[in-house]
Amino acid sequence: MAAEATNGLLIAQRDEPEVSRPLAVLQVLGEVKVLGPPVSQAIAAPFLLAAAGRQMSSDELVQLTGYAAKTFSSVYPASHPLIARTNGMLTLATGVWTDHAWLAENVRRAANALRDNDHADAAETLRYALELAGQIDGAPYERLPRSRRDGGSGRRRDQWSWIDDFPYTVSARAHAGQEAVEAVLAAAGLWHVAGRDDVLPSAHMVELLCKLARLLPHVPVARNVRPSQWQSGAPCLLLAAREIANTQDQLNHVHTTARRLVADEVIEPDLSLADDLGI
Secondary structure: OEEEEEOOEEEEEOOOOOOOOOOEEEEOEOEOEEEOOOOOOOOHHHHHHHHHOOOEEHHHHHHHHOOOHHHHHHHOOOOOOOEEEEOOEEEEOOOEEEHHHHHHHHHHHHHHHHHOOOHHHHHHHHHHHHHHHHOOOOOEOOEOOOOOOOOOOOOOOOOOHHHHOOOOOOOHHHHHHHHHHHHHHHHHHHHOOOOHHHOOOHHHHHHHHHHHHHHOOOOEOOOOOOOOOOOEHHHHHHHHHHHHOOOHHHHHHHHHHHHHHHHOOOOOOOHHHHHHHOO
16 A cells, blocks of 8 residues: 655555556445445455455454355355455455545546646546545445344354454544545545536535535544644535535535534534634
8 A cells, every 4th residue: 555645635545557447346335235246145255355455364354254264265266356366365356446445546546637737637537536425325334235144152243343343453434434535525625726616516516525524424534635623524524515615505505514413413513613614
């Protein structure tokens, strides 16, 4: 894993060749599913490998998911498009991305195109990234596939139990949300210099940012385009929407979203945030 700073943005990038579209996408945000090759069994395996970001042994996969060891050889043979095998170790195949990583990758590409003064490519890539962001319809791992459970000794084993504890530094759930929100904030910053309404009308941008503020209110934000005292999804996304809003209706939408989040006790009332939003 490498990182590149572009126009003040720090966006993680993977060490693999650029592709115009992924071979498969592991959808993590909202409903968890594979977009690409159909997988009916052991579906958690590629998601676990994506979260790990490294090669894993079958024994480690068995320990974390509760699958039988033979499952990996039968469901994911050596030629499987999602999982690659090297000397007995398993890793995510080239061209397979999680939805949050693919979103961040396209924001990075848009930033790089701007740096290279390729404004047409920057606008097109940013538009595609915002389209990806618009497809987010829930929090990370919100709607999981039906789990196979083994209650042989009265103890239930859940193939998704690792999402809040693995990797041990930042969990898969926390990382997915953070990468998605930080990528969207970076995209909102690029929108101002990549064509503004020619990329996406400001009303649509405001709607997108407010929607994500409702869906991902508590996601931690460590990297933002502009320095801010706020370090969670809802305030950062609302402030980004406030910067873009250029009509009273758009501003009212930002304020209404903020008030609803407070009324629903999703976020706590804060006079400083209210001042920053112009409420």
